[in-house]
Amino acid sequence: MKKLFFNGKIYDENFNINKNLLVDDGKIIYIGDEDIVLQEKYEKINLKKSYLTPSFFDSHLHLYLYSKSLFELNLSNIDNFDDVLRKLKEYTIDGDIIWGFGWDDEKWNCKPNKKFLDEIFKDRYVILKRRDGHSVWVNSKILNEINIDEISKIKGSKVEKDENGDLTGILREKAADYVFEHFKEKQNIDKILKKGVKKLQSYGITAICNMDGDILPHLIKNRFNLRIMNSIPLNKLKEAISIGIRSDFGNNFLKICGLKIFMDGSLGSKTAYMKEGFEDEKNNFGVKYFDEKELDEIVNEANKNGIYVWIHSIGDRANEIVLKIITKKGRHKLNRIEHSQIVSENFLNFLKNKKIFLSVQPSHILLDFDKIEKFLGKRGKYTYPFKSLIQNGATLIFGSDAPIENPDPLRGINLAVDRVVFEKEFFKNEAIDVEEAFKSYTINPAKSVEMENNIGSLSIGKFADFVTFTDDPLSFKGELISTYIEGEKVFKKD
Incomplete structure (x- = not known):
């Protein structure tokens, strides 16, 4: 009818x-x-x-992790460490595992350590994800179950120890990913995803690029009322090629899209791969997951088999390397960079006339506002430079990176247009107009996965x-x- x-x-x-x-x-x-x-x-x-x-079309979120966060202990926006401990002590939900997220030790007067968790939870597993999603704080019960020696050997892993050589309970990057994956099977994933989909619909979101590519069997099984453009995990590339999977396989509700690759870490954890060290750690240049030659070979292998890439890249050095690789002659036109958070003058100059999609997250400005000057100094002007990116030929597609940030699109649009955080202007010269911001949350993401003839705007x-x-x-x-x-x-x- x-x-x-x-x-x-x-x-x-x-x-x-x-x-x-x-x-x-x-x-x-x-x-x-x-x-x-x-x-x-x-x-x-x-x-x-x-x-x-x-x-709205969120071009970058983690459907499983976001959905799971709705069942977890929220430690966001708690500035006092004693208040964090108090909230942990008050936690009453049953279950073998205490899942939590949102802590930010940059605001505390001490560092997180397993000993605090051990005192509160003696017989339960505790897994608390940092606000940026790149670090996890765990208790001794977790450390005793996993193989730390094995994890330490994984490229891109960072296992923290104190001055005595003892484990602190802080695991970063690939080490954190290992923990998430190891305990994932203890979750009712279908139930979790259903709640997440309903919550996204409440924000007006009906399409997403999902970075949790390994939940594909659950997406096929449930056929959620959400248009899901699913990523391919890097460790599934050979398998995908061998069975003939290509980007764009699927239908209007579930499509296989980009190969998800990590080039570096995050600003908050000071693991973004930088050209120069951080202001407060001059000898720390961050973490790179691949040498340039390695990454080039991966992108080439994917592209020649009809699979485009979505590459996580935060630091200015990482962004220069990734941009150079994905725009080589003959590379897939839908290759894109995820985040492009900290760029450089060289990056902007090289970007000209490339006409690529950049997946950026305006709401991350809230996440990093207090860290940018502290960690980057004068380089801060090259963070989230939306207007400059557009002027140099990029097409911006917006997302939230939920659960790292709230997925509300209007929140992201407002930040991109106003560039005001806690009543302070944040490089106002990089603000964009409201129509451009709306397009970055609607038609532009649709174009990035060749869905613009079906969704993204209201037309016949x-x-x-x-x-x-x-x-x-x-x-x-x-x-x-x-x-x-x-x-x-x-x-x-x-």
Whole structure:
């Protein structure tokens, strides 16, 4: 049955406002101001002057990790270490494993250590993920179960020890990943994912690029009401090639897309791969997971077999290397960089005329605001330089990196446009206009996975994936009312 959404303020692909939208079999067949009267039976939905925009596409989040975080102890925004310990002591949820996330030791007057967790949880496993997702704080029960010697040998692993050579319980990068994977099987993944999908719909998100590529069997099994562009884990590349998997395999709800590769770590953990050392650790240049030749060979192998790459790259040195490799002649046009957080003048100059997609996360400005000057000094002007990236030819696609940050798209859009954090301006010269920011959360991500003919804007022939608001979201007014996929309501605010 056709559906007529009328009496609204509906943004089309050119940001013009229209009154009516007609949907048939999940697709838009009319958008405009003409009064529609059909002879056949149809459903009429009065929008009551509410605003209607395309639904959002988060180009970088971790569906499993975000969904799991909804069941975990949240340690975000706790500045006092004693308050962290107090919250841990008050934790009452049953289970063999205490999962938590969000701690930030940069705000504390002491360093996290396994001994604090051992005193509180003597008989339960404790796994607490740092706010940036690149480090984990665990207790002795965890350390006794895993093979530290084996983990230490993994390239990109960092196992911290104190001045006496004893383990502190802090594991970084690949060492942290090892812990997550080792204990993953103890989770009810299907139940976890269902809650995460519903939560994303409540933010108006109907499409994502999922960086947790190893949950593919669960995505196939459940067919969630979310358009999922799934990554391929690097350790599955040979297997994918051998069975003929290529980027773009799938359908409108589940597609195989980019090969996920890590080039370096994060700013918060000071493991981003830098050209110069951090201001407070001059001899620390961060962590690189691959030599340039190694990375080039991986990208070449993927691209020649029809698989494009999504490469995590934070530091300026990492970004220069990755950009050079993915834009070589003959490389896949959809190769992209994930984050591009800290760049350089060389990077911007080399970017010109490359016409590539850069997956960036405006909400990370909140995460790193207090660290940028401390760790980078004058290089801070090259962090999150959205306007400069666009001016030099890049197409920006926005995401949240949830659960590292809240997935609310309007939060990210606001930061990209206003560049104000805690009432302080953050390199205001790199702000972009609101229409460009909205495109970076809608049509641009769709283009990055060649879905622009189906989603990303409201125009004839595309799926009716949209969100309604009480007031104009482009003016940062109003609240989200409901979310639709193919003209069917999947979320309504109570």
